[in-house]
Amino acid sequence: MIEHRSFASLGGANHGWLDAKHHFSFASYYDAKRMGWGSLRVWNDDVIQPNTGFPPHPHKNMEIVTYVREGAITHEDSLGNKGRTQAGDVQVMSAGSGIIHSEYNLEAVETRIFQIWIESNQKPNSPSWGTRPFPKNERAGSFVALASGFSEDTEALPIRTDARVLGATLKAGEQLEYSFASANRYGYLVPAKGKVEVNGLLLNARDGAAIQQEEKIVITALEDAELVLVDAS
Template sequence: MIELRPFATIGSFRNEWLNAHHHFSFGNYHDRSRMGWGALRVWNDDEIAPHTGFDPHPHRDMEIITFIRQGAITHKDNLGNHGITRAGDVQVMHAGTGITHAEYNEEDEATRLFQIWIMPDRTGVAPGWASREFPRATSSGLHILAGGRPGDAEAGALPLYADAAVLAARLAPGERATYQIAEGRAAYLVAPVGSFTVASASGVGDPVHAEPRDGLAISNERAIVIEAGPSETELVLVDVRG
């Protein structure tokens, strides 16, 4: 099953400094049919105005991954971590037994990001934070950014306390990439830039076309074929237990 969730149909929230869109129920947006996707609980598409951001607030027992699409975010937490994650890079926060953090856009331009929450397999772990640069080029397929599956750490992923993975790719116009999905797992796929189609590698069913920032919820597929549209396309994919 490959289900299209158009950007226009997802939840939204806006105030004087934050323009947020929610692929799953979050905050004041509640849709019983969109409470998550397997162990994936939150996918927020946020735009943060210059010199504003999220003041200190707590989290517990959640794996929180932030993918920066434009600009940069400055992270500060009660563990003493302080760092800047820039466009194209990723940060991971293990909420564990409890962490209080702030996320600020200290730049002169808007910051656009995906914030992804995945429910951990292990609770009560030590909280932590890390950020890493992940250079990506077209024609190089999907790259692992963060993961807790066997082999993910050896592939250079930021670690997760979850049987899950966050991957990204940059495809040239018309380029294809195939992604294998293990039995019992599901995927959620969004393109921050560019349009694309996804088809079952089995050849069953019609390809599904997605525009930028649409969501594709994928289940009961063992492999998918992703094809970029007429312009360069960037993809972010989350692989979780279904």
């Protein structure tokens, strides 16, 4: 089963400095049919204006993955971490027992991000933060684990949950397969750019595909595409 969630159908709000679209219920947007997908709880598509951002605020017991699509995001937290994550790269914050952080666009252009929250399956422990580059040419034609709770994904940023966040790029006409460990896994796929088909279902850029009871998906790029996939329990 693959459910198409068009970008036009997403909830959200435009705050001026932030134009946010929500794949799942979040803040003032509520849809009883879109409360989450397995342990995946949030997928926000955010456009942040220059020299604005999210002031310091707290989180607990959540794995928060930020995929930067355009521009860059600058992070600072109560652990003393500071860092800038630019387009194509990823940062992970494990909120653990509690952390306060801010995220600002200090660039001269809009910053566009996917912010993905996945429930932790570990007891709350010390929070952490990390970032690393993931060059797009290194994920051309195949999925690369960007963040993962599985020890075999040694190059991925670690998260404290039974899930993976993966990225891939495809040229128009290319095809890519992904197999889930079992049909009980929950997949959620969003093309950051480009138009694709997933098992024959058409997805435009920034549409979502909620995947369940599928052991394998076949993705065909109708245009040059940049993909982000969550494989969750």
